[in-house]
């Protein structure tokens with residue numbers, strides 16, 4: 001039955017490039033809640049929309065691919081192209097005015113890194129030109145969409161970086177790469193939506209010295225709903241179990257924590 005449900009979901013063009021493991025885990029979480037298969041398929045698709053579809057779609061990823069092709073054929077420069085790609089999605093578009101400030105403030109505390117691990121990265125790797133880093137670093141980027149990962153690897157290649165983007169579920173698969181800094185941007189509320197407690201599990205498995213976690217201060221619909229207070233109350237005790245909170249910053253519509261691993 002699980003295989004059949006998996007096939008049904010993967011036959012939808014919206015979810016065909018998503019990591020199979022992610023879909024299987026969500027089916028297993030939702031399975032005990034529903035007796036009717038049709039309703040179960042709907043519930044799984046609904047969860048996939050909440051964790052993925054609301055943030056990424058085929059059109060944006062193909063848009064990024066086209067912009068990279070234009071760059072390769074000599075149109076525009078890397079930073080302009082990255083800027084256009086970051087504009088494709090609300091989640092990165094809203095950071096465009098503050099991207100350079102974000103990285104300057106983070107690197108003031110952590111120093112400029114030689115390696116970065118960007119978990120559930122979405123389009124964020126296209127902000128590398130805003131980091132003001134000289135020379136190539138190791139940029140590991142994980143997300144669950146294989147098409148997105150292909151496009152990120154093409155971009156890393158253009159930058160002269162190794163192709164280290166991988167299709168990976170960061171909640172249910174091993175994270176074997178390590179880096180000076182790990183980004184978990186606007187993701188922990190999504191992890192909690194899949195199953196409560198997954199955030200703590202995730203941050204406990206990481207080996208980076210610094211972790212940068214962020215939260216949106218407005219929902220996708222633009223409402224504020226007391227998110228600053230809520231996220232601080234829910235997540236700060238979770239962070240304190242494994243990390244020291246070095247800094248808490250508000251930049252644009254986002255709150256960032258700079259966390260240092262306790263040894």
Ligand SMILES: C[S@@+](CC[C@H](N)C(=O)[O-])C[C@H]1O[C@@H](n2cnc3c(N)ncnc32)[C@H](O)[C@@H]1O
Nearest residue numbers: 051055120121122124143144169170171185186
């Ligand atoms: C709100 S977006 C954040 C993207 C990026 N971190 C940023 O802030 O610009 C959430 C991202 O998490 C990815 N995602 C959802 N569940 C995931 C999982 N279990 N493992 C890896 N990535 C996941 C989605 O595909 C989407 O790109």
